[in-house]
Amino acid sequence: MSVIGLNTEYQAAIQHKIDQKTKPVGSLGLLEDIACQLALIQSQKHGSLVDNVSITEPSVLVFAADHGISDEGVSIAPSAVTRQMVLNFINGGAAINCFCRSNRLHFKVIDAGIIEPINDEYPDLVKQRLGSGTNNFVNQSAMTAEQAEQGLSFGQQAVETLISANCTILILGEMGIGNTSSASAILSALTDESVDKCVGVGTGITDEQLIKKQQLISQALSRFNSKDPMVVLKEVGGFEIAQMVGAIIAAAKVNIAVLVDGFIVSTAALLACKIEPNVRNYLIFAHQSEESGHQLLLRKLAAKPLLNLGLRLGEGTGAALALPLLTAAASFYNDMASFEDAGVTV
């Protein structure tokens, strides 16, 4: 069973229902697209046209891992910060924790391979380590083909519990010092866009660091010559990216919509679409990040992001902030009166 394309036989009925609401046709803009997409996904799941779109158990999974390339000094912070932030997530002190509380979202952080493991057990921490950080991908493969495959499998594992909890929206976030380098390299390798266009300032590096980052990524990309998503993932990817690719594919297989956060999660989404093209139907893009590569990537996926707030944090914050818009889209689809119901004639 691979990811199947959305059954478009319901499309006309869903669009008709939206157009019959008491509003000018198309006047709710992107919310209409979202409502239509969610209705299609949920109709697919039930095997028949659904009357109501439900948003149940929306859950945030933040994947954390370390990157060998951060040894080169291309980030504002050292690798140790990844682990410190994971502890911060566990203690409920990070930005994403606040947004989860304000929007009533379930939250889990996944150790996909930070350098130093966390030994204690916590209810919000899932340990699916692929190693102690990736290799520095400038001169060698970031990970082995086995680790990449295992990453996909772990990604599915993380989604399993959500499936049994009847979750309908998966929200992905990430934490990993150095992972914008990885994301830029993946984007450039998959799309043939020049490295300069794919590399940005990350969470805020200097011009000198930026030039160095571009050079290192060019060097890494000259090591291999492939557009194959698994090869690209293995060569320049990250453990958290690998697991997110698996999570996205696994969610799409069981008709769960995926709310995609910023640049790094979008890169995982791009990889997932290259592996299973039908995954694209299940993706909703939450926001457009400040990172220049993200804008390029969104264009490549023909995505219309919901928000543009100048965010460049990661952690899934943009996606968590966009969730109320999905709830609003569901609510107008379910409850708004049609012209017939309201007796309005135009």
Add this chain to the structure above:
Amino acid sequence: MLMLHKFSIRSIILLLALLVIVTLSLSLGFGVAELGHREVWQCLTATCEKSIYNTILWQIRLPRVLLGFIAGFGLAIAGALMQNVTRNPLADPYLFGIVAGAGLGATLTNFLPPSLQFFTLPLAAFLGALFAVFIVLMVLIKNNWRRTEHLLLAGVAVSFLFSSVTSFILYMGDAFSTNRVIFWLMGSLARADQTALMWIFPVVFIATIVALLLSRQLDSLLLSDESARTLGVSVEKLRIGTLVICAALTAVIVAYCGGIGFVGLMIPHIVRPFVGLTTARILLGAGLVGGCFLVWVDVVARTALDGQEIPIGVITSAMGSVFFLLLMRKM
């Protein structure tokens, strides 16, 4: 070379079919330990333990195994055709200047202005390979095919010419692009995406059919040019046609997989004692064995070194050269 008549053709066909099936199914089981042979078997016979295994199996492992099989098939039949058409046991599409031509094409892509970006590396490599073949054929047609050995000699000369131009450009160029071309030249099945299969499969398929249709005429060529002529075969046309088929086969495979040397040289020699000399038999025999061979070489390339993938061309060339030397000793 001695013929082994103890195998009937039926048992050979059975053996080859078995080899192909075993190769294709077993090679799928190499990768992450969690998805090994037992789990692959479960996926094939029932449903997968985890739905992500479907993706790993069908979208990731299968295309690569298929590409390896088809590339090996194509290279081996190109080698078998060349050996039969030149009646030279050392003929190999790679001695024909094809790889050097492809390498030059690949190198030149680094210097194209952005407006010519549609000349991607595979396309440029393909054109370079065809250009090399064109030069070799021109030389031979000019001297009226006085000796078929000239084909190999001209091929070697063209190889050296193109390699030297490539080396010069790489020497002058920047290190990153040099890396890119060198890694490509070492050969890999890592480009195993849908586009690669989409281009390679039809070419290999059509070339195989055409070669099989020509097999009776090619058989007559095995005797000698004169005998073939007396049997009503137009030798020059047949030879050029066959060489063009070999060129197209090799060029398209080299374009996507880089330099995978010596498969075309050694596989026909390995199968000849078992299946016989006639073209149709050796084509199918060499193709199937070549395909299986490359699949297994790729398994070794993927798994031998922990964390690194060995370029597949390195392994085939190393094995091929030793084989070549042993072959020379007997001749």
